[in-house]
Amino acid sequence: MRVLVVKTSSMxxxxxxxxxxxxxxxxxxxxxxxxxxxENFAQIPSWxxxxxxxxxxxxxxxxxxxxxxxxxxERHDFINTLxxxxxxxxxxxxxxxxxxxxxxxxARGIKHxxxxxxxxxxxxxxxxxxxxxVPKQMHAIERIRLLFAKSLQYTLPDSMGDYAIARHxxxxxxNDNQQYLIFLHATTRDEKxxxxxxxxxxxxxxxxxxxxxxxxxxAPHEQARAIRLAQGFQHVEVLSKLxxxxxxxxxxxxxxVVSVDTGLSHLTAALDRPNITLFGKxxxxxxxxxxKNQFSIISDEKCMQTIQAxxxxxxxxxxx
Numbered sequence: 426m427r428v429l430v431v432k433t434s435s436m437x438x439x440x441x442x443x444x445x446x447x448x449x450x451x452x453x454x455x456x457x458x459x460x461x462x463x464e465n466f467a468q469i470p471s472w473x474x475x476x477x478x479x480x481x482x483x484x485x486x487x488x489x490x491x492x493x494x495x496x497x498x499e500r501h502d503f504i505n506t507l508x509x510x511x512x513x514x515x516x517x518x519x520x521x522x523x524x525x526x527x528x529x530x531x532a533r534g535i536k537h538x539x540x541x542x543x544x545x546x547x548x549x550x551x552x553x554x555x556x557x558x559v560p561k562q563m564h565a566i567e568r569i570r571l572l573f574a575k576s577l578q579y580t581l582p583d584s585m586g587d588y589a590i591a592r593h594x595x596x597x598x599x600n601d602n603q604q605y606l607i608f609l610h611a612t613t614r615d616e617k618x619x620x621x622x623x624x625x626x627x628x629x630x631x632x633x634x635x636x637x638x639x640x641x642x643x644a645p646h647e648q649a650r651a652i653r654l655a656q657g658f659q660h661v662e663v664l665s666k667l668x669x670x671x672x673x674x675x676x677x678x679x680x681x682v683v684s685v686d687t688g689l690s691h692l693t694a695a696l697d698r699p700n701i702t703l704f705g706k707x708x709x710x711x712x713x714x715x716x717k718n719q720f721s722i723i724s725d726e727k728c729m730q731t732i733q734a735x736x737x738x739x740x741x742x743x744x745x
Contacts, residue, residue, distance in 0.1 A: 436688030444586025445573035452579035525549040537576035588695040594677040609684035626734035681744040
């Protein structure tokens with residue numbers, strides 16, 4: 426059976442889809458998946474054993490210059506690639522109008538997705554041949570697992586979902602004899618940030634343990650923050666800029682991770698690393714860390730600055 430998955434973004438949402446593929450592969454041994462995903466996250470599906478082909482799409486980049494000749498040609502080439510294969514089943518796990526209109530309706534095969542009561546943008550369900558009801562008050566991963574089970578007609582397992590990507594990195598762990606922690610300090614929204622003072626207090630609390638702390642970053646302003654956090658501490662390393670695959674390898678070798686609510690926090694969960702995620706306004710019950718040794722610290726009054734470094738360190742000690 427050949428199945429097309431439409432789940433383009435964001436990083437966390439793409440990672441959330443992986444356990445559903447594992448369920449399907451365990452229940453339907455001859456199944457294989459092609460996956461349409463935003464070009465920035467194209468590495469992620471390739472880590473899963475059941476994915477045959479990754480089809481990158483660039484909606485985020487295209488919309489900036491939608492009508493230019495070069496972008497029109499890219500869209501044309503993408504559609505040609507998409508339509509080369511007729512699929513037994515197409516599962517739109519994105520549930521948005523833009524992905525349903527630009528991608529799902531163009532693909533060849535029977536199209537499955539959420540019904541109008543289950544989906545974020547009800548109009549998107551117009552583009553599906555088969556519509557499924559999935560309760561909204563479930564963790565995002567469980568919702569996708571249930572959508573796949575209904576679309577492919579198998580019974581949803583009772584066990585916790587398995588991302589099945591940690592094994593991909595076991596043979597390429599960092600050659601670093603010193604145990605280390607990773608602090609994921611960067612996120613896109615201001616209200617999700619923990620203060621630099623709080624991070625530095627936590628760094629100081631860790632210092633007597635002898636553990637090294639690694640600080641990744643993606644954008645120049647995040648690098649500048651990492652440099653400020655590391656200033657004056659010998660046990661803190663600001664990493665060079667890494668690809669998504671490289672940062673996954675570094676995370677896979679960590680003893681534990683402390684993170685704000687960010688895509689790399691979900692990557693940590695997918696790699697089965699112990700992780701403490703700090704939450705402000707976000708409700709972790711629906712989109713929080715899912716997997717082994719995933720802990721949430723929820724701020725009082727939905728304000729990140731009410732979380733104390735000592736509170737985080739106390740939880741961290743249980744991993745150390």
